[in-house]
Amino acid sequence: MVYDWKAALAFFVTLVVLTVVGRRLVFLVPAYQRMREENYEVDRRKLSRGRFKKAVKASNNAGLYTNLAFYVTVLPFCISLETRPLWQYVVNILAVLMVFDFFYYLTHRFLFHGKLLRKVHSLHHQALQPTHIDALYVHPLETAIGLVLFLFSIPLVAAISGAPLNAFSMAVATLIFTQLNTLNHTYVNLPYFPFKTVDWITSIHAAHHVDMNRGNFATLTMVYDWLFGTLEKPVSRPAP
Numbered sequence: 001m002v003y004d005w006k007a008a009l010a011f012f013v014t015l016v017v018l019t020v021v022g023r024r025l026v027f028l029v030p031a032y033q034r035m036r037e038e039n040y041e042v043d044r045r046k047l048s049r050g051r052f053k054k055a056v057k058a059s060n061n062a063g064l065y066t067n068l069a070f071y072v073t074v075l076p077f078c079i080s081l082e083t084r085p086l087w088q089y090v091v092n093i094l095a096v097l098m099v100f101d102f103f104y105y106l107t108h109r110f111l112f113h114g115k116l117l118r119k120v121h122s123l124h125h126q127a128l129q130p131t132h133i134d135a136l137y138v139h140p141l142e143t144a145i146g147l148v149l150f151l152f153s154i155p156l157v158a159a160i161s162g163a164p165l166n167a168f169s170m171a172v173a174t175l176i177f178t179q180l181n182t183l184n185h186t187y188v189n190l191p192y193f194p195f196k197t198v199d200w201i202t203s204i205h206a207a208h209h210v211d212m213n214r215g216n217f218a219t220l221t222m223v224y225d226w227l228f229g230t231l232e233k234p235v236s237r238p239a240p
């Protein structure tokens with residue numbers, strides 16, 4: 001095992017650059033810009049409540065420390081700068097995302113909606129009509145658990161494939177994970193071409209937020225909800 005700090009640094013820089021450039025490009029589209037403004041307006045109202053703001057801060061801190069600890073102690077052992085054929089990047093990215101989503105499905109369904117962590121998870125479910133900020137309105141313990149499930153999918157897939165994974169491909173996997181988790185909670189009302197897919201993604205997770213007895217437990221794809229019979233129809237929403 002090699003502690004490849006250069007690969008970890010390349011991962012981090014790539015993730016930051018992709019996030020910043022991606023956001024710039026996406027919000028060049030006027031329809032997305034409009035939706036962002038609508039979300040921010042509601043977010044500002046929510047954040048004006050002291051308790052809400054405090055909860056978001058605690059979740060952010062939990063995320064920051066969990067990420068930092070992982071990036072310094074585990075990540076450099078399971079990624080490298082070695083290049084691979086393109087198909088291998090695609091397979092590795094999909095594997096990490098699907099492994100995470102499987103464990104997240106089980107955790108969300110049986111721990112967060114089970115007896116053990118229902119109370120912890122109920123904070124996040126106070127958002128009956130989620131907007132952008134509700135992706136961060138999560139108990140710090142839940143934030144840490146969710147992140148650990150994603151982050152440890154990287155060493156798990158590396159161990160299964162028998163070699164460190166490419167740093168750039170893992171930055172892309174992490175970008176998809178973070179952006180989909182945020183998008184899930186965003187209020188989007190664009191049920192027409194070419195925005196239909198984005199509208200559908202947000203309406204699927206909105207159906208989970210209607211109350212704590214709904215399905216749609218996975219967070220990246222609906223494959224596991226479909227397989228295990230907990231798939232709910234998307235809900236169309238009034239403006240929050």
Ligand SMILES: [Zn+2]
Binds near residue numbers: 108112113121125208
């Ligand atoms: Zn839930």
Ligand SMILES: [Zn+2]
Binds near residue numbers: 209
């Ligand atoms: Zn949610």
